[in-house]
Amino acid sequence: MTLQTISSKKILDIFYDYVRINSETGTHSENKASDFVSGYFSGLAYFQTHPDRFGRFALPEDPFGRSVVWAFVKGRGKKTVILMHHLDVVGIEDFLRFKGHAFEPDALMHELKGSLDVLSPEAREDLLSNEWIFGRGTADMKAGGAAQMAVIEAYSELENFEGNLILLAVPDEENLSAGMRGALPLLDLLCHRHDLDCVLMINSEPHQRKTRDIGLFSGGSIGKIMPFFYSRGILAHAGKSAEGFNPIGLLSECIQRTEMNPALADFCPDSGEMSPLPTWLMARDGKTNYDVSMPLSAFGCLSMQPLNSHPSDILLKLKHMAMEGAIEAVERVNYGSGRYNERTGRKSGSKKWQARVYLFGEWLKMMIETCGQPFETVYAGTLKDICHRIGAGDITYATGTRMLMDALFEYTGCGEPTLIIGIVPPFYPSVSYLGRPDFKKTLTDLHLLLDEASRHHQGPAYDLEAYFTGISDLSYTSIKPEDLPAFRMTISHEMPLYGGLYTIPFDLIAGHAMPCINIGPWGKDFHKLSERVLKKDLTIHTPHLIQCALEHMLKSI
Ligand SMILES: [Zn+2]
Incomplete structure (x- = not known):
């Protein structure tokens, strides 16, 4: 059985349901998004057969009782790729009189079409083109999340494929990244329980473009x-x-x-x-x-x-x-x-x-x-x-x-x-394939492959940047072994509030250090009223690129 192309309808269904949940960061509402993600997996045949392969991992002493949602799809061998996204969104302070429709893209776009003056000329043009979907969390990052969930579902229908997949949907990214820091012990647990070797972490934050026709992957994340x-x-x-x-x-x-x-x-x-x-x-x-x-x-x-x-x-x-x-x-x-x-x-x-x-x-x-x-x-x-x-x-x-x-x-x-x-x-921490020869080959090879796959599939060409500049959870995917003692010492000594409430599991990050890449849809104006995602990236290009990356990374050499 081979991997089927994921239908656009499936992705849109997940996407609209996911966007509809106002999972404002740093609030109890994030739990509603966790309910949605774990509820989705609980409805899939694979997880009904293997109920121990998905679940929720509670963040310790979290004031909002939040948890990381995870799903594990087991294939052959040790190689494992992690798909990670955040399920929280920022607030809607600047949504003016449109707050009531912030989480309903169709209604919001209908309203905005009657009030074009609140938009910049570029946003206006994008709205009228009908090629973009507007709404809080559309770009950042329910689109990437929906694509990842659909990919997990597609792999769960395969039998005996090469490699393994883990999905992590984490809260609090827009705030203090309690979700990602709290997910590392879970990752450690899964790796030990199933004897896994993590070869890549894929995040699917939206990317921004300098040139209209060139997409962007990030092989790291700014500190x-x-x-x-x-x-x-x-x-x-x-x-x-x-x-x-x-x-x-x-x-x-x-x-x-x-x-x-x-x-x-x-x-x-x-x-x-x-x-x-x-x-x-x-x-x-x-x-x-x-x-x-x-x-x-x-x-x-x-x-x-x-x-x-x-x-x-x-x-x-x-x-x-x-x-x-x-x-x-x-x-x-x-x-x-x-x-x-x-x-x-x-x-x-x-x-x-x-x-x-x-x-x-x-x-x-x-x-x-x-x-x-x-x-x-x-x-x-x-x-x-x-x-x-x-x-x-x-x-x-x-x-x-x-x-x-x-x-x-x-x-x-x-x-x-x-x-x-x-x-x-x-x-x-800042992370990048630069300065890490062991990651550099993986990332440059992957970039070449995905760029070609995209163009072959009527998608844009893609550049690879060394750092995602929007600050992301990818920061917690690796620490160079030689940096570990100095990082740990500086942060624990110079941060008066370190320990107890705020900690970073430096040893786990170093222990499971892996290259990372951001493969996400084109998005614009994140955190603003005119936040939007390119529909074609959401429904076609992003899931296709994630699948290509998985096939390449999971195949045995
Ligand atoms: Zn984001």
Whole structure:
């Protein structure tokens, strides 16, 4: 029995049912999408014969009780390809008066045709062409999900095929990737139980095009790291500013040196790809009410998306820039206060500040050595309390980190202006076939094969990029063995909230390291009102390319 072409109707049926579920990320609604996926598999003959080959794997201590849905189709041998997609979608804040139809593509498109002025000229043209399907989650990524489910069904009808398939439908991708991080122990379990060898992970996020006629595969995924800067000053009444040190000045020196600084972005000459430039996602003081005092602290988070820089190198670079900024901030304050005190004849208040800059890990070690057990007790107690509040959804990881730093300084006190740099969750390692000779051949061969298969099938030509730049769960598919100790150490030491609530199973990622590729439909305007997916990719090209990739990867050599 050979693999049949999957009918367009089958894919559209799955797709519309899947889109209809509002599985907004970071909410209980994601469970409705999990119900749908597991319900679909439970209706297939294969899984009725083998009820132990699909199921739901609960995320531990998840505040929304979410789970990863999985399905395993067993063939011959050890070779296994994993099809992975996320089942959550982003919110619909910008759907204006069309919120009621966000999850009903036909009704939404009908309404939009009567309100063309809300769309860009390109979106308008696409809507009127009837070649695109609009709606929240259509492109990102129920289309890719539907194609993967249909492919699993097609393979489940084969007898004794070469290789094995696993499907993972994960929650929380648009948020903190709790789903993918939580799926790794499940993958480990399945590999041990069935003696599997994972040879490739396929994600099916939508791809964007630079040129209309050229599709895009990604052979990796960009990283994401969010360093925080906590600046602690010396409080003074604003009327006695020469006696204090405002932490905002210190933080803003750091912001000026890093915001949109190309020296902090990676460039990859092999592929011509570059990290988006770093930008600050938030920066604020620690004041909660108005009074005429300087704030005691200021806190900000910088978003960076590395291609190949290691977290430890990034932090050292930032520390160096922050030290230069701190010197300038301190010199300015010392000069101003000195002049003020001179002119007003105040001798006693002319203290010269000296700024201190630390990475969180080194500062923590120093405090434990200086303050001993009582400090450790305060740290553990505050951390527990903050994690509880994050778990309950009361505060974000960034707020929790700021509160923890405030509480620690509350205990230790601070005699000089101090700046601490660390990391706020989530952390996505950057992965790519570049720099991994073992993956490079697999990916370049696969690219050539799929490009030819697509053109043979009246589809577009395809380029291969080294990094999917939209941030994806593929980040958790591999870590180079030589990077493992440094990654684990940097993240666990420099991320104050690491452990318990937020962890990354680095050992499992390294243990099951495999090449990855994104094979998805052409999509546009993800997360916007005009989100849309190319119908022909959904119904024909994407499932066909996934099938070609599977046949190639699973065949025995
Ligand atoms: Zn997505």
